[in-house]
Amino acid sequence: MESLQRPVILILGAGAVGLALAGRLAAAASVYAACRPVHAAAIRDRGLVMEGIWGDATIREVIPVTGPDEVPPAVDFVIVTAKGTGTRAICADYAGVIRGRPTASLQNGIGNEDIIAEYTNTVIGGTVTTNFSVAGPGHVRVLSESAPMRFGAWSGDGDALRELIGIVRSAGIPVEPEPDIRAGKWAKALLNIAVNPICALLRAPVGVAAEKEIRGIVDGLIRETFAVAGAEGVHLPWATADDYLAYLFGVQVPDFATVYPSMYHDLRQARRTEIDLLNGYVADLGERHGIATPYNRCIAALVRYAQTHPDGR
Numbered sequence: 001m002e003s004l005q006r007p008v009i010l011i012l013g014a015g016a017v018g019l020a021l022a023g024r025l026a027a028a029a030s031v032y033a034a035c036r037p038v039h040a041a042a043i044r045d046r047g048l049v050m051e052g053i054w055g056d057a058t059i060r061e062v063i064p065v066t067g068p069d070e071v072p073p074a075v076d077f078v079i080v081t082a083k084g085t086g087t088r089a090i091c092a093d094y095a096g097v098i099r100g101r102p103t104a105s106l107q108n109g110i111g112n113e114d115i116i117a118e119y120t121n122t123v124i125g126g127t128v129t130t131n132f133s134v135a136g137p138g139h140v141r142v143l144s145e146s147a148p149m150r151f152g153a154w155s156g157d158g159d160a161l162r163e164l165i166g167i168v169r170s171a172g173i174p175v176e177p178e179p180d181i182r183a184g185k186w187a188k189a190l191l192n193i194a195v196n197p198i199c200a201l202l203r204a205p206v207g208v209a210a211e212k213e214i215r216g217i218v219d220g221l222i223r224e225t226f227a228v229a230g231a232e233g234v235h236l237p238w239a240t241a242d243d244y245l246a247y248l249f250g251v252q253v254p255d256f257a258t259v260y261p262s263m264y265h266d267l268r269q270a271r272r273t274e275i276d277l278l279n280g281y282v283a284d285l286g287e288r289h290g291i292a293t294p295y296n297r298c299i300a301a302l303v304r305y306a307q308t309h310p311d312g313r
């Protein structure tokens with residue numbers, strides 16, 4: 001990257017997270033957003049519309065693209081924000097652009113960085129603990145935030161990580177380095193494992209996790225996940241499941257109480273969910289380690305059924 005030029009960033013799979021990120025990063029970089037034609041047409045027509053805690057604005061600088069042939073040759077960073085169910089397909093579509101370029105993931109769940117690493121040497125893992133949703137074509141809403149964005153080196157070049165954090169910070173987004181990004185991805189996954197499937201199945205916002213009838217289920221999901229993470233040798237930032245449950249119910253659930261997680265939108269729109277990168281992943285790993293995971297297995301089965309029977313039958 002040449003120091004006097006604006007960095008060039010390509011966001012791959014720009015929906016709720018990716019479009020909002022593109023809108024903010026446009027303050028510090030030239031941003032290309034690989035998105036579906038419906039978003040691309042609206043953005044070309046009247047700009048990207050953002051509302052909420054990341055600012056209310058119509059941003060005309062984001063350049064939408066709908067295929068790799070529309071991407072300029074001088075891309076400095078790629079950031080993947082597709083759902084985990086689409087990581088392999090989008091990496092294959094844009095393989096020629098990703099190859100040799102530092103590529104970050106801001107996706108939830110476990111496994112995306114390993115897929116991206118099949119396409120490039122320098123992979124940066126990332127987490128974002130903010131609520132985003134699509135309000136319409138080329139129109140996104142950012143409603144609540146509970147922690148800074150975090151990036152950490154997954155493989156390859158540490159300079160790329162420092163540069164990316166510098167760009168994100170200069171765009172005004174709170175961001176911190178994550179020294180143990182594998183643990184960081186699990187730490188973020190705890191929140192998604194606890195609330196995403198429950199809110200999706202109950203059609204309720206995150207606050208439902210604290211209801212008397214539901215709390216015991218969340219408790220079971222988290223205790224099992226701690227046992228499996230421990231067997232995998234993951235050093236979570238909380239020493240015990242009780243410590244994390246205190247943080248979940250004391251900070252994260254209140255911060256997101258009135259908003260709907262991403263899996264809620266997937267089930268409502270009859271899209272495949274990320275359940276197999278979250279609770280389904282924990283259940284499978286548990287089986288390998290001989291750890292019983294009845295809560296995660298049960299909720300994963302319910303979500304899989306719901307996503308293949310959108311009308312409930």
Ligand SMILES: NC(=O)C1=CN([C@@H]2O[C@H](COP(=O)(O)OP(=O)(O)OC[C@H]3O[C@@H](n4cnc5c(N)ncnc54)[C@H](O)[C@@H]3O)[C@@H](O)[C@H]2O)C=CC1
Nearest residue numbers: 013014015016017035081082083086090107108131132262
């Ligand atoms: N929505 C939220 O509040 C948060 C979401 N996340 C995570 O971020 C990731 C993205 O989530 P969302 O933005 O909510 O999902 P989304 O479904 O709104 O956005 C993903 C976009 O990628 C597009 N896409 C997928 N494959 C593509 C392809 N080959 N070419 C062009 N476009 C393609 C999809 O059509 C969709 O518009 C997920 O892993 C999610 O779990 C993380 C934190 C918060």
Ligand SMILES: CC(C)(CO)C(=O)C(=O)O
Nearest residue numbers: 129130131132260261262
């Ligand atoms: C943090 C949270 C719950 C924000 O909505 C999220 O990660 C998601 O929706 O998947």
